[in-house]
Amino acid sequence: MSNTTVFNHHNNVLIKDDIVIKQFLRKEDFQNEKEFYEIFSRYYNVPAIKKIDEENNTIVYARINGTSLTEKKILDEFSTKEIFLIRDKVPKIEGILKEGVLTQLLPNKYINGSLVHGDMKIDNIIVAQNNEIYLIDFEFGNYIFREFDDAYMLLSILQVDSLKANEYLKLAAKDGISKAKIIFGELYFINGVLMNPRINVEVKRRWVKIESYVLKELQEINCDHSQ
Numbered sequence: 001m002s003n004t005t006v007f008n009h010h011n012n013v014l015i016k017d018d019i020v021i022k023q024f025l026r027k028e029d030f031q032n033e034k035e036f037y038e039i040f041s042r043y044y045n046v047p048a049i050k051k052i053d054e055e056n057n058t059i060v061y062a063r064i065n066g067t068s069l070t071e072k073k074i075l076d077e078f079s080t081k082e083i084f085l086i087r088d089k090v091p092k093i094e095g096i097l098k099e100g101v102l103t104q105l106l107p108n109k110y111i112n113g114s115l116v117h118g119d120m121k122i123d124n125i126i127v128a129q130n131n132e133i134y135l136i137d138f139e140f141g142n143y144i145f146r147e148f149d150d151a152y153m154l155l156s157i158l159q160v161d162s163l164k165a166n167e168y169l170k171l172a173a174k175d176g177i178s179k180a181k182i183i184f185g186e187l188y189f190i191n192g193v194l195m196n197p198r199i200n201v202e203v204k205r206r207w208v209k210i211e212s213y214v215l216k217e218l219q220e221i222n223c224d225h226s227q
Contacts, residue, residue, distance in 0.1 A: 019060055021061075034059070035141065036141025039091075046134060046135055061136075083153070084172070086133065087150060090146065105188050110178075112145050117140070119140040119152060120152045145185075150168075151182045158210075179217075183221070187218075
């Protein structure tokens with residue numbers, strides 16, 4: 001099996017045979033991954049940790065034999081309700097917001113210190129060969145508001161299946177979830193993409209178009225509230 005190396009703005013990931021080697025560029029991301037891995041491992045299937053190298057900010061995980069929900073044929077096997085329930089398993093735990101550059105985008109009135117995975121997109125949901133569902137990538141865990149995870153789920157589903165994305169939003173509305181909070185979560189994610197120097201210009205142009213649509217939705221909500 002050939003090795004695969006994945007780079008992003010926060011870490012380098014080497015996928016090698018039956019292990020995944022994840023090296024963090026910043027100590028705080030490494031610490032965050034450890035902290036929120038421990039929390040989410042109580043509620044979700046997560047990859048086993050083989051080794052932690054504190055000096056080099058590296059965690060070696062067991063590789064999951066499976067496919068992420070970004071594969072259309074895999075996504076089609078799950079109803080929108082089932083996907084919504086994956087996010088809904090995030091426990092209602094309170095904590096202190098971890099400040100960052102992008103958290104300034106979030107209105108203080110929305111931040112209630114609720115636990116979020118922080119990167120709850122279908123790329124990070126793996127369906128193993130035994131059909132068990134695994135959650136990965138925990139360095140963006142935080143205490144913000146629950147709709148933050150819905151925002152990421154929606155944007156990631158939208159890239160694969162717009163019908164499922166619309167169904168997800170309707171389910172969220174029935175569950176009493178704030179659309180405005182989802183929109184601010186989406187803006188947070190989009191701006192994270194636009195500020196990432198490792199993402200190419202073409203991809204950023206696509207996300208700028210999505211951002212304009214999201215901002216239009218936010219304006220419509222604000223107009224409704226002002227009437």
